[in-house]
Structure formats: C-alpha cells, structure tokens
Amino acid sequence: MKNPESSPAASIPDVFDPTCSSRHALELIAGKWPMLIISALENGPMRNAALMRRLGDISQKMLTQTLKELERNGLVIREDMRTVPPHVEYSLSPVGRSLSETLLVLDRWAETHFGALDAARERYDTERRK
Amino acid sequence: MKNPESSPAASIPDVFDPTCSSRHALELIAGKWPMLIISALENGPMRNAALMRRLGDISQKMLTQTLKELERNGLVIREDMRTVPPHVEYSLSPVGRSLSETLLVLDRWAETHFGALDAARERYDTERRK
DNA sequence: ACAATTACGCACCTTTTGGTAACTATGAAA
DNA sequence: TTTCATAGTTACCAAAAGGTGCGTAATTGT
Numbered sequence: 001m002k003n004p005e006s007s008p009a010a011s012i013p014d015v016f017d018p019t020c021s022s023r024h025a026l027e028l029i030a031g032k033w034p035m036l037i038i039s040a041l042e043n044g045p046m047r048n049a050a051l052m053r054r055l056g057d058i059s060q061k062m063l064t065q066t067l068k069e070l071e072r073n074g075l076v077i078r079e080d081m082r083t084v085p086p087h088v089e090y091s092l093s094p095v096g097r098s099l100s101e102t103l104l105v106l107d108r109w110a111e112t113h114f115g116a117l118d119a120a121r122e123r124y125d126t127e128r129r130k
Numbered sequence: 131m132k133n134p135e136s137s138p139a140a141s142i143p144d145v146f147d148p149t150c151s152s153r154h155a156l157e158l159i160a161g162k163w164p165m166l167i168i169s170a171l172e173n174g175p176m177r178n179a180a181l182m183r184r185l186g187d188i189s190q191k192m193l194t195q196t197l198k199e200l201e202r203n204g205l206v207i208r209e210d211m212r213t214v215p216p217h218v219e220y221s222l223s224p225v226g227r228s229l230s231e232t233l234l235v236l237d238r239w240a241e242t243h244f245g246a247l248d249a250a251r252e253r254y255d256t257e258r259r260k
Numbered sequence: 261a262c263a264a265t266t267a268c269g270c271a272c273c274t275t276t277t278g279g280t281a282a283c284t285a286t287g288a289a290a
Numbered sequence: 291t292t293t294c295a296t297a298g299t300t301a302c303c304a305a306a307a308g309g310t311g312c313g314t315a316a317t318t319g320t
Contacts, residue, residue, distance in 0.1 A: 013240075013241040013244065014241075015166065015169065015237050015240060015241065016166065016169075016170065016184055016185060016186060017186065018186045018187040020244075021244040021245070021247070021248050022237075022240040022241045022244040023240075024244065024247070024248075025239075025240035025243065025244040025247050026165060026166075026236070026237075026240050027162065028247070030160055030161060030162055030165070031160060031307080032157060032160055032307080032308085035156060035160070036145065036146065036156075039145065039146075040146065047266090047267090048266075048267055048268085049266075049267085054146055055146060056146060056147065056148045057148040059308070059309055059310080060267085060268075060309095060310095061268090061269090061270095061308075061309070061310085062307085062308060062309080064267080064268060064269085065307095065308090071254070072250070072251055072254045072255070073247045073250055073251050073254075074246060074247060074249070074250025074251070074253075074254075075247075075250075080267095083266095083317085084265085084266085084315080084316045084317040084318080085264085085265040085266040085267080085315095085316080085317075085318090086265085086266045086267045086268085086315085086316095087266075087267090088266085088267060088268095095243055095246050095247070095250075098239065098243065099239060099243070102232075102235045102236050102239045103236075105232045105235060106156070106232050106233075106236065107145050107152075107156075109155075109228065109229060109232050110143075110145060110152040110153075110155035110156050111143040111144075111145065111152045113155065113225055113228065113229070114143065114150075114151040114152040114154065114155040115151070116204060116225050117151070117154070117155050117158065117203045117204060117205075117225070118151050118154075119204070120202070120203055120204025120225075121202055121203050121204070123204075124201070124202045124203075124204075125202070161277080162277085162278080163278095177296085177297090178296075178297055178298080179296075179297085189278070189279055189280080190297085190298075190299095191278075191279070191280085191298095191299085191300095192277090192278060192279080194297080194298065194299085195278090210297095213287090213296095214285080214286045214287045214288080214295085214296085215285095215286080215287080215288090215294080215295040215296040215297080216285090216286090216295085216296045216297045216298075217296075217297090218296085218297065218298090261320100262319105262320085263318105263319090263320080264317105264318085264319085264320100265316100265317090265318090265319105266315100266316105267314105267315100268313100268314085268315100269312105269313085269314080270311105270312085270313080270314105271310105271311095271312090271313105272309100272310085272311090273308100273309080273310085274307105274308085274309080274310105275306100275307080275308075275309090276305100276306080276307070276308085277304105277305080277306070277307080278303105278304085278305075278306085279302105279303085279304080279305095280301105280302085280303085280304105281300100281301095281302090282299100282300085282301090282302105283298105283299080283300075283301100284297100284298080284299075284300100285296100285297095285298090285299105286295100286296100287294105287295100288293100288294085288295095289292105289293085289294080289295105290291100290292080290293075290294095
C-alpha cells in the first residue's frame with residue numbers, strides 16, 4: 001500500500017495545485033465581470049440589453065465575450081429564439097445556479113464589509129502619506 | 131416624502147452599482163491571486179517563502195504586490211519581526227478571516243464542479259471544431 | 261425604397277496585469 | 291573578508307484584459 005504522500009494528487013483536488021482543474025474553475029470567475037453576470041442571472045433569464053442595463057458600465061464586447069466563456073464552461077445557457085430582430089436569452093445552468101448561490105454569500109460579504117475596507121484603505125494611505 | 135426611486139442609493143449597498151464600494155470590494159479579490167492567498171492564510175500566519183511554496187507558481191513580485199494590496203484594505207496583517215535576516219509574518223485580520231470563510235465555500239464549489247466545467251468546455255469546443 | 265430593430269463580429273487601440281532578472285540591506289557565521 | 295539568508299525593490303518587457311467605433315443580418319413597418 002502506498003502512502004498518501006507519494007500519490008501524485010489524482011484523486012484529491014487542490015486549488016493550490018497550478019495544474020489542477022479546480023484552479024481553472026476559480027480563474028474562470030476571477031475576472032471583473034463573471035461574478036456580476038452570474039449574480040445578475042440569478043432571478044431568471046435575461047436578454048443582452050437587459051444585462052447591459054443591469055451591469056451599468058459593461059461594454060457590449062465584454063458582455064458578449066464573458067457570456068460566451070460562461071456558456072463554453074457550461075455555467076450559462078444561451079437560447080437563440082431565431083427571430084428578427086434577434087431575441088437571445090441567457091440563463092443559468094444547474095451548475096451555474098449552484099455557483100450563483102455561493103456567490104450570493106460573497107456579495108453579502110462585500111455589502112457587509114466594504115465600509116471596513118474603505119476605512120482601512122484610508123488609514124493605510126494617510127499613514128504613509130501616499 | 132420622496133419615493134424610494136428618487137433616492138440616490140446611499141443606504142442600500144448594491145454590487146451592481148458601479149459607484150458603490152461593494153463593487154470595489156469584489157474587484158479587490160477578482161484577480162488571479164487574492165483568493166488563493168487569502169485561502170492559504172486560513173491556517174495561521176505564514177512567511178513569504180512559505181507562501182511562495184504553497185502557491186506553487188506565483189512570482190515574488192506578485193506575491194509582495196498582492197499582499198500589500200490586501201494589507202492596505204485591512205484583510206491581511208503584516209508583522210515585521212525586524213530581525214536579520216528578515217522575518218515577516220502575514221496573517222488574516224478578523225475581516226480577512228470572515229472573507230476566507232466564504233471563500234472556503236467557493237473553493238469547495240470549484241473542487242466539486244471542475245469536472246463538469248471541463249466536460250462542458252470540451253463538448254463546446256469539439257462541437258464547433260475550434 | 262428605406263429606416264428601425266437587436267445581438268454581435270471585427271479592427272484598432274490603451275490600460276492593466278503579470279513575469280524575469282538583477283539589485284539591495286544587514287548581521288551572523290565561515 | 292566573503293558568504294549566506296530573507297524579504298523585498300526596481301527596470302524592463304510580454305501578454306491579457308478591456309474600450310470604442312463601425313459593419314452586418316433579415317424581417318417588419320412606413
């Protein structure tokens with residue numbers, strides 16, 4: 001029998017292993033927009049224009065691009081109604097929904113603690129006169 | 131009395147508001163390394179070299195830089211023992227610890243679902259012959 | 261004939277992020 | 291006197307992220 005130390009980490013996923021796919025999963029949502037888009041889709045399908053309005057300051061390019069990445073990874077489902085003018089709806093897949101639930105926790109964390117962060121930053125900056 | 135619509139969102143934080151600090155809080159951890167560093171510090175203080183080993187493929191520059199940002203925002207505490215050779219310990223502040231707990235949920239999500247993501251990606255790519 | 265609609269592709273550019281390699285400080289030990 | 295150890299810093303460069311503006315498709319209403 002081999003000890004766990006010698007096993008080249010095939011079974012137990014580890015976010016700290018650079019070659020592990022779980023790292024990839026984290027990097028997928030590490031950008032500026034993915035988390036917000038997933039959160040925005042929480043309450044049901046949305047169209048391109050509605051998402052742009054909701055996200056406030058995203059560019060058309062980044063929205064399309066990010067949605068495509070999320071679709072590619074199976075988090076978002078793109079439904080093209082094939083009408084003219086175009087009507088496309090984006091929604092969360094089951095996996096996407098499971099992610100949105102943990103992101104909700106993160107959103108709440110941000111809304112709870114941003115004040116503390118702001119204060120700390122100001123303290124830090126004034127202390128070192130930057 | 132004014133209706134809620136006209137109030138310029140001073141009290142209720144909203145991650146979707148680009149001018150809201152809670153967005154800033156999210157962007158702070160949206161990079162490649164912040165989440166991993168916070169997670170790495172979960173089990174107590176660590177020194178520079180230990181963090182480098184734990185994170186595997188981070189550069190010295192990014193480690194220092196990211197730690198400094200996290201310290202600036204009050205998530206990480208930097209303790210310099212003022213010895214020679216240098217001995218500096220990084221640890222989580224209370225706010226940092228509260229974040230690390232929600233990130234743990236995210237790590238677990240990644241470790242649970244990365245297989246589904248990999249599969250979806252492969253399907254997507256082969257379907258469109260990219 | 262043509263204007264409007266909606267999602268999006270593409271070309272071009274700027275900004276941000278990240279990596280490499282070389283250099284620094286300082287006291288203890290060799 | 292030289293070496294070692296540790297946690298940096300800096301200058302320089304490459305790559306990725308992101309923004310702007312313009313073009314396109316195809317049907318409906320004017």
